[in-house]
Amino acid sequence: MAVEQKEKKGGDIRTGSEKVKKALPAMLKGGVIMDVVNAEQAKIAEAAGAVAVMALERVPADIRAEGGVSRMSDPELVAKIIESVSIPVMAKARIGHFVEAQILQSLGVDCIDESEVLTPADEEYHIDKSKFDIPFVCGARNLGEALRRIGEGAAMIRTKGEAGTGDVVEAVRHARKILGEIRALSIMPREELMTYAKQIGAPFELVVKVAEEGKLPVINFAAGGIATPADAALMMQIGVEGVFVGSGIFKSGNPERRALAIVKATAFYQDPEVLAEVSRNLGEPMVGRTAASLEATEKLATRGW
Amino acid sequence: MASTIGVLSLQGDVAEHCRSIEALGRRAIQIRYARQMDSVDGLIIPGGESTTIAKLTADNTDAIFDRIREFIDAGKPIYGTCMGSIFLAKEIEGSTQGRLAAMDIKVRRNAFGPQRFSFETTLNIPALGEEPFDAIFIRGPVILSAGEGVDVMARVDANIGRLGKTAGSLPDESALYDSYIVMARQNNLLVSSFHPELTDDLRVHNFFLQMVEGEAPSGVSSGANVVAHQNQQRHTANPMALSAV
Numbered sequence: 001m002a003v004e005q006k007e008k009k010g011g012d013i014r015t016g017s018e019k020v021k022k023a024l025p026a027m028l029k030g031g032v033i034m035d036v037v038n039a040e041q042a043k044i045a046e047a048a049g050a051v052a053v054m055a056l057e058r059v060p061a062d063i064r065a066e067g068g069v070s071r072m073s074d075p076e077l078v079a080k081i082i083e084s085v086s087i088p089v090m091a092k093a094r095i096g097h098f099v100e101a102q103i104l105q106s107l108g109v110d111c112i113d114e115s116e117v118l119t120p121a122d123e124e125y126h127i128d129k130s131k132f133d134i135p136f137v138c139g140a141r142n143l144g145e146a147l148r149r150i151g152e153g154a155a156m157i158r159t160k161g162e163a164g165t166g167d168v169v170e171a172v173r174h175a176r177k178i179l180g181e182i183r184a185l186s187i188m189p190r191e192e193l194m195t196y197a198k199q200i201g202a203p204f205e206l207v208v209k210v211a212e213e214g215k216l217p218v219i220n221f222a223a224g225g226i227a228t229p230a231d232a233a234l235m236m237q238i239g240v241e242g243v244f245v246g247s248g249i250f251k252s253g254n255p256e257r258r259a260l261a262i263v264k265a266t267a268f269y270q271d272p273e274v275l276a277e278v279s280r281n282l283g284e285p286m287v288g289r290t291a292a293s294l295e296a297t298e299k300l301a302t303r304g305w
Numbered sequence: 306m307a308s309t310i311g312v313l314s315l316q317g318d319v320a321e322h323c324r325s326i327e328a329l330g331r332r333a334i335q336i337r338y339a340r341q342m343d344s345v346d347g348l349i350i351p352g353g354e355s356t357t358i359a360k361l362t363a364d365n366t367d368a369i370f371d372r373i374r375e376f377i378d379a380g381k382p383i384y385g386t387c388m389g390s391i392f393l394a395k396e397i398e399g400s401t402q403g404r405l406a407a408m409d410i411k412v413r414r415n416a417f418g419p420q421r422f423s424f425e426t427t428l429n430i431p432a433l434g435e436e437p438f439d440a441i442f443i444r445g446p447v448i449l450s451a452g453e454g455v456d457v458m459a460r461v462d463a464n465i466g467r468l469g470k471t472a473g474s475l476p477d478e479s480a481l482y483d484s485y486i487v488m489a490r491q492n493n494l495l496v497s498s499f500h501p502e503l504t505d506d507l508r509v510h511n512f513f514l515q516m517v518e519g520e521a522p523s524g525v526s527s528g529a530n531v532v533a534h535q536n537q538q539r540h541t542a543n544p545m546a547l548s549a550v
Contacts, residue, residue, distance in 0.1 A: 013465055014425045023443045023503055024420050027352045027387070030316040049360035051316060051353065086400075086414055087354055088444065110420035110444065134420045260364070267315045267361050268337065277366070 016133030018155075024088065024111060024135050025156035025219035028052055028242055032232065032263050033221070035059050035246040038077070039084035041255070048259035052088040052110070054244065055081040060117050060164030061247035061286065064298070070118045072100035078107050090137070095304055096122025101132060111135045111156070114149075116303035117163045117246075124305060129153030139223065141174045141301055143181035144200030147210070150218055151203040157216060159240070160301040161224015164247050166288025168231045170301060171224045172238065178220070179239045186214040224301070227252070227286050229265030229279050236269035253283030308517045311336040311345035313373075315361040317353025317388060321502035325510040339372035347382040347517035348373065350389030352443065352500050355414065358392055359403030370405075377407045382493045384513040390496035391446050398449060408494045409452030416447040416485065416498075417465065428499070430459045430488060433508040440487070440499035447485035447498055459488035459497075490516075 014020070031051025036042040042053045057073040058066065072093050082089045088110035093100035095114055100121075104112050114127050116139050129136040130153030139160035140146035146157045159178070161171030181200070188196060188211060197207040209217055222235035223244035232243045243266055245259075252258045261278040268274035296302070307330065312322045314335035323333035326349070336342060350358070362370040377383060385393045392404050396411040417423065423444055427437035438459075451457060463482040487498040488509075495516060501509035 012426050015422060017425055019441060019503070020423050020425055020443065023441055023500065024423065026318045026321065026503065027354070027443055029318055029320075029353075030314070031354065031357055046356055047360075049354075049357045051357050082419075087356060088420065105421065108419040108421065260360070263357065263360065264365075271337075 018130075021133075021135040021155040022218060025137070025221075028088070028221075029219060030267060031242050032259075032266050033090065033242070033244045034249055034259060035244075036081060036250070039080050041250055042081045042085045042089075044256055045249070045259055046085045046087050048256060049263035050087060050259065051242070052090055053081065053085060054113065054246070055089055055091045055109070059247040059250060060300070061166070061251050061288075062164075063117060064164045070094075072097070072104065072118070075103060075107055078104065078109060082108055092118055093127070094118040095120040096125050096127060098127045098131075101127055101129075101136075105132055105134050109134065111137055113137045113158075114154075115139065116160055116300045120303050126152050126304070129155075137221070139301070139304060140178060142177045142200070143185070143210070144202045145304065146178055146216060146220075147200070147202035147206040150206055150216070154218065156219045156221065158221040158223040158244055159235075160304070161222065161226070162291040162294065163224045163300050165225045165291050165294070166227040166248060166251075166286045167291040168225045168227070168234065170291045171222050171226060171231075171235060174224070174301070175222055175235060175238050175240055178216075182210055182215060185211045225288075225291065226262075227288060228282075229258075229261045229275060232262045233265045233269035233275050236266060242266065248286055251286035253285075258282050258285075307331050308346040308514065309334060309344060310347045310349060310514070310517065311342065312349045312351060313358070313389075314351075316357045317351035318500070318502060319351050321500075322349045322351050322386075322510075325502045325507055326514075329507055329511055329514060331514060337369075338367050339369045342369070342372045342376055347384070347513065348376060349513070350383065350385040350392055351502070352387040352389070355388045355391040355397075355404075356402055358388055363403045370403075373405060374407070377405065377493065380493050382495070382513065382516040383407075384495040384497075384510075384516075386497050386500055386502065387443065387445055390448070390498060393494055393496055394448075395452075408489075408491050408496065409455055410448045410486075410489060410491075410496070411450045412446045413449050414446050415444045417442060417445060420444060424465065426461065426465070428459045428461065428487070430508075432458050433512060438501070438506060438508065439504050440497075440501070441503050442487075442499050445487070445498040447487060448489055448496075449482075449485070451486060451489055452491075455489050455491045457486050457489050459486070460484040461487050 033052045034045040034050045090111040092113045092115040135155030137156040138149035138154040159174035197204040221242045222240040227248035309332045326333035393408045394412040398413040428440045
């Protein structure tokens with residue numbers, strides 16, 4: 001009897017299912033995911049209350065400044081960061097570079113960002129994310145792009161914003177666009193959905209699902225240019241479920257303070273008194289540059305198809 | 306009178322818990338401040354990151370941490386999922402991170418390894434009836450040991466915990482544990498390592514509501530320890546045995 005039940009139990013373990021992949025991002029809601037380039041920064045992020053870290057060799061601001069081809073980080077660096085913290089660790093693979101993604105999964109990262117911040121490896125096709133056992137997060141500028149990525153198996157969406165600028169304007173644009181399109185879709189007559197799906201280049205079934213539920217079928221964060229506690233709270237009030245902060249923390253004058261302030265601002269995003277308190281004396285923010293000053297070729301958000 | 310359940314809403318899967326509570330016809334409110342605690346009959350601490358919740362409750366001008374402790378001391382029910390079970394635990398293996406230290410359990414964070422080894426499985430939870438429960442574990446903790454006043458409600462086979470061994474850092478404890486506790490109750494406190502709020506099965510939330518509304522049988526664990534595949538002797542023989550067994 002006991003043996004029989006044990007076999008029943010042992011045979012009943014499902015890893016990497018869609019449910020399990022979508023559940024990890026759900027646990028990150030209301031939290032801040034911070035870019036880190038070494039174990040020391042990862043520990044600072046964890047101590048400040050980050051819900052996860054993104055392991056990178058260079059933050060987007062440096063990628064912009066230094067140029068060249070930007071690839072997946074050295075596995076040694078990723079492994080060291082995984083060892084140094086207890087919170088989930090994410091890492092970036094190039095758009096379409098499914099081998100980088102395979103490597104990251106085997107290293108034990110908890111989530112892969114198929115990211116426009118790195119140099120795309122494929123200018124036509126994204127990674128088939130449904131094949132992997134761990135969730136992917138992908139950037140999007142509009143609902144069509146978000147639903148294409150979800151159709152490919154992304155378990156989490158983030159705005160692209162314009163990474164490495166410290167200018168929140170593009171993240172605001174993308175969040176408003178995605179959320180506005182969802183609102184419009186939720187009151188659209190059923191007979192219009194197929195043509196709408198065709199117009200935005202999204203899978204019909206997902207368009208129907210969003211129309212019925214009034215929200216994306218996965219968790220939706222903001223990313224790209226968030227540099228202050230007020231920026232984080234702005235994105236939360238607009239309607240995202242959490243934030244990524246890239247260059248904004250470790251390119252600022254006092255990373256510890258700023259990291260904690262952004263964590264608090266994300267949790268208490270509707271409370272101006274808390275926001276005022278945590279925004280005091282944070283030291284120098286990252287210098288940044290306006291997204292409007294970027295040449296077309298310098299824009300990262302246009303990468304992805 | 307229908308009860309009102311607060312869901313601690315500083316970080317985590319808050320909306321999912323609210324949905325489960327509302328599906329059972331009760332009111333759910335999001336709790337961010339100590340003052341809101343006066344209006345709730347029970348509290349849920351959701352899934353999320355335990356280091357984040359520790360930071361947000363401790364390093365805070367609002368006295369929510371103390372208010373939750375008072376709530377517990379007053380005998381009001383709290384249900385912690387995943388992060389919530391860590392936050393309620395007296396002891397966290399290898400960590401001094403902030404916690405309520407209210408429940409006599411020792412937990413291990415992230416006991417199954419990285420997300421690759423997060424899983425769904427069906428659990429026997431005798432207190433909820435014969436129908437197995439579809440349980441989702443996301444980088445979940447386990448309870449390594451529990452004090453005498455703790456009712457063990459469900460376990461998983463420790464072999465599951467060995468899935469992630471290839472990833473490195475987890476100790477191989479096949480000699481120590483046949484199974485890990487993944488759901489338990491101590492008086493007014495209920496914890497689960499898994500996430501019923503991610504499923505449509507409302508039995509765990511319903512059980513918690515019975516605790517809140519004073520209908521749950523006190524001896525919930527009668528029979529619960531006899532989850533079939535136990536090798537009871539091995540536990541008893543081992544000095545690190547789970548004291549609840």
